[in-house]
Amino acid sequence: MGGTLKKKYESGSVTNYITRNKARKKLQLSLPDFRRLCILKGIYPREPKNKKKVNKGSTAPRTFYLLKDIRFLLHEPIVRKFREYKIFVRKLKRAYGRTEYSTVGRLKDNKPAYKLDHIVKERYPSFIDALRDIDDALCMCFLFSTFARTGKCHVQTIQLCRRLTVEWMNYVIASRALRKVFISIKGIYYQAEVMGQIITWLVPYQFSHDHPTDVDYRVMATFTELYTTLLGFVNFRLYHSLNLVYPPKLDVKSESGLNEEDVDDYAMSSESYLEKLSALSTTLAQVVSSTEDEEAELDKFPVEEEDVAKLEAREEEQKQQEIEKKLFEGLKIFLNREVPRESLAFLIRCFGGQVSWDRSVCIGSTYNVTDETITHQIVDRPNIDKQYINRYYVQPQWLYDCVNAKILLPVEDYFLGVTLPPHLSPFVEEKDGDYVPPEKLKIMALQRGEKPVRAQEEEEEEEEEDDSEEEEEEEEDEDEDKVEEKSLKKMEEQRSQGNSLPVKVTAGKVKVDNLERLEQEEKAEEKRLAIMMMKKREKYLYDKIMFGKKRKIREANKLTAKRKAHDDAEKSSKKKTRK
């Protein structure tokens, strides 16, 4: 035993981690400031591989940060700004205490402010990184833009959020990037594909929030601060990628047209401009006005034979996508006042449709209800007084389902006052073995170009047959109405005859050894024996996997059974009502 004794917990993984309190002390920040810094800089705790080693032998629950991360925070210029702000608050308090209001005013004018540009650049070194992480930013901005302009947070923040989200939606329209929509009980999910990145965001319904008390708005505000900066830069870049003017401007031609109509109704101001933008009904101005749509055609390279098929497949896909992007092209849609205007206008414009609404609902309507060329009117009420013959009156779910199915679905299921078919989530991708709801199968059949009507008709025919039989019986019953008991007896007899099988003795059959079955059994036995020979660890893993699989199957079976029970109940109730 030569040399000095090694002390415990002075080398190894313990040196890579630091507890939160220590980190805070090292940075000389208060806890709220530390939190803010962590949020802005994107520093998060890490779970060490061996917690006991890092925690110096104790198993107490503690959060650990990487020491490297904390060192990285030491040189952050924003930390200085935090301190300045602290001093500013102190001075302000003092001035208020002394009722020196001129000092207060002076201090307020010189309130320290900070920018987050460098942090955004640092956290997202490339644009694609930023796009990849924009989901949360979008969700948060859409939420904040629905807040009332009182209380909870600064009005400027809300306005900024609104502006940014409107810009984002306009971009998605201009690039036709929307892929999927889903109306959930929480809000409306949208999924867009921007520069190859799949971006999903959730927009709450347009209701006022009852603000819960157990939510810390400071944390949310800090996040929003970062997210607005991020989203602004992303928007700028995206607009420029499409050759659009960045603080978005409406196209001059359409704008002039709008002006003529709306000048009387609305005062023109900067705010109304945003409102017009948020109407989503007009195209945006471009930096270089290009009249022709530049369709990016795939360049043809001299390729080897193997790649030809791939290339063709890609071309096919591209074509298909182009068609899908023009889903609503040629449709002229009018929105009634009771439907969610913004969501639907966004949707329709994303797929190239024309959309308008009542002038009193929102700025930016382009045509009236009385327009004869309207093809669809979106209605969400049980009935409507004045109906035009040459247009369909459909419920809003039709549009959403069409987008998800990527084809124009038959409108019959979505007519005024009709019970709607279930709205399915487009995000679920069923693997084999999973439960697929029958509606999904129907839509898939439609996508393949089959007509699913036949099956229904058959069912109906069967039902009709049943009905006719029953009717006949009923007629008989009517004939013998006077002697009710007799008829009842007869019916019972009939029933008993129908139910009980006649007793028969059939000749015994020679059991033929089913070769296939034997083989299968043999294989099953082989497998069982092999499983016995598994190592302990592998066996554990195998059992776990098999358990998961079995549970999945069980759940799928449960859903199927539930559906069947529901359908049966519905059928029987239908029959009853018919009788």
Added chain:
Amino acid sequence: MEESSSSMRSSEQKEEMKKVSEKTVKKRSKEEEDAEPDEVFNFKCTEKEEEEEDVTDSEDSVFSGLEDSLSDSADDDDDDDDDEDQKVEPEQTPQVKEGAAQEDEYKQDSSDEEDIRNTVGNIPMEWYKDFPHIGYNLDGKKIYKPIRNKDELDEFLDKMEDPNYWRTVHDKQTGSDIVLSDEQVELVKRLQRGQFGDVNFNEYQPQVEFFSEDLMIHPVTNRPADKRSFIPSLIEKEKVSKLVHAIKMGWIKPRRTEDASRGSYYDLWANEDSSILANHKMHLPAPKIPLPGHQESYNPPPEYLFTDEERALWEQQDVSDRKLPFVPRKFSSLRQVPSFPRFLHERFERCLDLYLCPRQRKMRVNVNPDDLIPKLPKPKDLQPFPTTQSLVYRGHSGLVRSISVSPSGQWLASGSDDGSVRFWEVCSSRCMRTVQVGGAVKSIAWNPNPLVSLLAVAQDSVVLILSPSLADRQVLLSTEQLLSDQWEAESAEEEGPVKWINLEGEELSQGIRIKIQHPKAVHQVTWHAKGDYLASVMPDHSSHLQVFIHQVSRRRSQNPFRKSKGLVQCVSFHPVRPYFFVGTQRSVRIYNLVKQEMTKKLQANSKWISSMAVHPGGDHVICGSYDCRLSWFDLDLSTKPYKMLRHHKKAVRGVAYHRLYPLFASASDDGSVIVCHGTVYSDLLQNPLIVPVKVLRGHVITHDLGVLDVTFHPTQPWIFSSGADGTIRLFT
């Protein structure tokens, strides 16, 4: 203003002017209070004076404006002054009012003018109720009540007859009735209506606007302007210079213009460089929010909605246990969808997750479960091995503890708890002989020497050696010879704890030849491969007399161990070499019988060894244990098991090797016999190959016991198993 006031100045309204003057008095400040009130209404001032006043006023205003904008402390002082003024004023006003009141009292409301015929004063007149008088006049004489008081009747008569009754008032003080005059009645009526008593009083006089928007030519006060209003203020100058200095020094920053940079964006990623990317190696991006499934839809398919039971379960569950964080709901149309009450919470929780939740990189194993199953040779290729049950040997009434097959393979002996040993013909399942031994048979073993036909039976504390005489003549002869040899040599020694007894009479006729009396109950007997030595086990924790080795030819017994090394479960001889295997509770010890020392100790890694079998080659041992395991030892490899097999669900009762084929089997309480293929290679580098080939079932589990013993046919790939249900089964 002047015109109006002059026009209104009439004799009647002098009083009003007075009132107005009072008002102004109230409003004036303390200093102005000193001035005479008459001056206020000195409308006859010369124009010059007024002009002067105006000038001073304007000067004042200029200075005051300066003061406001430049000085802070001065403001404060002024404020303080104002406060004082305001405080003082209320004190002043009451005095003024009192003064006015006093004047009035003595002029009009004096009590002298009161009707003072009665001097008692303003007292309740009931006090004089019991007296004949009602007070005193000015001279101090009593005023008597009227002689005859009016009673009800008089009252009534007055009411009916007197036309002035309604305007008659009773004066309690004098006790006389007064008839009111017309004017008085009118006054009363006016008062009742809430009007002024004076008819001529005009309630709606036009108000005189004193401070109006009209420019007056005369000043309101005649006070000369202060000196300080003519000279620039020193204090202000000081303050201004301080501010100028502060601005010069940069202590006070000029007001910042509205920061336009907030919300102005530019191309942040104009020059992306990959150098920063290197810093992000350790970064673990946060997982995205999982996408919603069908059940979150506002109009989900009916199967995704909760039934009542599911809903009740959901409500009972803890929040963290719930599979879904919400209850699926169905709305018939989009307009009926309400806002989600927990939307803000969920967003907030996501925020918390992003900055508070510790992150760790987890490798998700994505394994095809079929890949985990080891690739084994097909059992078909490993034939022959027993596959089907072909014969059942019935006859025992108790559970069959032990079975043994004769070395020729023609006979099967079985010992049961019903106290009998039965001999069966293997091929026909016929019971050839039954020997009653008078107690439960624990163990039974056929002598492996094919030249003799002997059977060792362990029953309670004796080991019986039977000669079943189920063999050809030659074998019987040699057996007889062996037994008679014993007879000659036996007489020499008869010491020790073990007694050899030759049997005669009835027992001899049954075939029981020798009885070896042990001090304790014997659990197992086993033969050496040559057939001359016999080992018996008496498990006992404390004693060293646990194992005996008997030599049949010389009728000798010896105890090989001096010390107890744990509870001995089973023993076995090495088939070729002079080794002796002793299975204790946890381990197997191997003794060299020639050198008389322990050569190896095998750790079984199981709780309690139940049985043991040695490979016919002698280099491999299998041990069954009560904790469901079967351990295979490769003696050349290690003292640890080469392989642990956990095939059985319950305790393993018996294990066996086949003598010729590479097969071994284990019997267990779960009623199954598992036959495994175990090839042992002569090449030392190659490990034995162990493949389970067949699970044989047939025995019925009785009293939680299944198969008790298992043994292979010496030449055929057949296996016998005996069970707790009293049957023996043959699988071929």
